[in-house]
Amino acid sequence: MENLIRPVIVVGGSVLLTVLIGWATDLLLRKADTRHSETPLWGLLRRGRIPYQLVLCAALLRGSYDQAKLLEDHRTGIGRALTLVLIGSVAWLVIRIAAAVVETSYSRYARVHRDPARVRRVRTQVSLIMRVVSAVVGVMAVASMLLTFPAMRAAGASLLASAGVLGIVAGVAAQSTLSNMFAGLQIAFGDMVRIGDTVVVDGEWGTVEEITLTFLTVRTWDERRITMPVSYFTSKPFENWSRGTPQMTGIVYFHVDHTAPVDVMREKLRDILRECPAWDGRACGLDVTDTTPNTMQVRALVTAKDADDIWKVRVTVREQMVRWLAKEHPYALPRVNTADATPPPARIPGQSASSDGAAAHHP
Numbered sequence: 001m002e003n004l005i006r007p008v009i010v011v012g013g014s015v016l017l018t019v020l021i022g023w024a025t026d027l028l029l030r031k032a033d034t035r036h037s038e039t040p041l042w043g044l045l046r047r048g049r050i051p052y053q054l055v056l057c058a059a060l061l062r063g064s065y066d067q068a069k070l071l072e073d074h075r076t077g078i079g080r081a082l083t084l085v086l087i088g089s090v091a092w093l094v095i096r097i098a099a100a101v102v103e104t105s106y107s108r109y110a111r112v113h114r115d116p117a118r119v120r121r122v123r124t125q126v127s128l129i130m131r132v133v134s135a136v137v138g139v140m141a142v143a144s145m146l147l148t149f150p151a152m153r154a155a156g157a158s159l160l161a162s163a164g165v166l167g168i169v170a171g172v173a174a175q176s177t178l179s180n181m182f183a184g185l186q187i188a189f190g191d192m193v194r195i196g197d198t199v200v201v202d203g204e205w206g207t208v209e210e211i212t213l214t215f216l217t218v219r220t221w222d223e224r225r226i227t228m229p230v231s232y233f234t235s236k237p238f239e240n241w242s243r244g245t246p247q248m249t250g251i252v253y254f255h256v257d258h259t260a261p262v263d264v265m266r267e268k269l270r271d272i273l274r275e276c277p278a279w280d281g282r283a284c285g286l287d288v289t290d291t292t293p294n295t296m297q298v299r300a301l302v303t304a305k306d307a308d309d310i311w312k313v314r315v316t317v318r319e320q321m322v323r324w325l326a327k328e329h330p331y332a333l334p335r336v337n338t339a340d341a342t343p344p345p346a347r348i349p350g351q352s353a354s355s356d357g358a359a360a361h362h363p
Contacts, residue, residue, distance in 0.1 A: 098137075199307070253297060283303045287299055
């Protein structure tokens with residue numbers, strides 16, 4: 001009877017104690033979250049209740065399993081399995097706690113600072129820091145699990161002896177991967193590009209959606225995703241429209257006839273911008289920038305608060321200006337000249353060719 005009751009008490013008591021401690025801890029976290037609603041820390045810590053209970057249960061069973069006298073022939077294997085579960089659950093819990101602390105710090109920073117550029121920079125750094133922490137904790141957990149096996153401990157000395165050679169071989173083999181990892185850290189703390197920035201890479205315009213230690217994802221205006229190594233942004237030039245202030249200046253070109261009413265077009269541009277919500281009111285202008293034998297080039301200059309709005313302003317000005325010219329001043333649109341050439345002026349009787357040349361050079 002004792003052989004039956006003992007394992008039930010040991011195993012059942014460990015599970016019951018785990019459930020009670022986990023419930024009490026979760027209750028305290030919920031009360032703290034309700035009392036301190038200004039910080040999300042306590043609510044985020046509740047995400048770690050599953051690994052927390054695993055740690056408790058594995059620790060209690062690992063410490064009391066010898067007293068259960070259950071499956072004594074497999075005591076070593078069961079003890080090692082409980083140790084592996086304990087190491088894995090501890091690593092899981094550490095990652096959840098670190099994520100809660102980092103996310104809370106970012107939330108406080110975002111509430112205090114109103115500058116979107118600085119908030120995006122911190123968000124990029126926080127996401128990469130969490131990836132580094134998760135990778136380090138994961139590697140340490142796997143190494144600790146491997147060291148629980150005697151064979152792995154015996155092989156440790158030989159591995160350390162050949163660590164120099166293996167390091168050189170691994171460095172050569174993983175050169176591109178390591179360069180991308182260091183480039184990711186350089187991007188995070190060098191403030192070169194941030195999550196949410198509007199960039200132009202390889203002629204594609206889009207928004208930075210994700211940054212990891214090895215790759216970066218850009219979401220284009222037509223909702224495509226371009227994935228490229230982060231080393232691209234440390235070795236090649238690219239346009240970052242969100243660097244500094246997000247305000248932008250846009251240009252719209254028109255090719256019109258030489259008889260186009262430029263002054264009237266300038267007034268029409270102001271009327272269009274007054275009715276365009278995306279225009280920020282900083283500046284506008286319309287000037288003739290170039291001419292050809294058949295047309296002249298007119299440049300409209302507009303401003304907006306960010307890249308999205310400057311696109312809206314440009315397409316609005318282009319569409320409404322062309323429509324207005326076609327309706328009110330159709331003669332101002334480009335035309336192909338099919339008229340006969342104007343004949344030269346008639347020669348005055350008695351005037352010589354030399355005098356014509358002189359008259360041509362001296363009006």
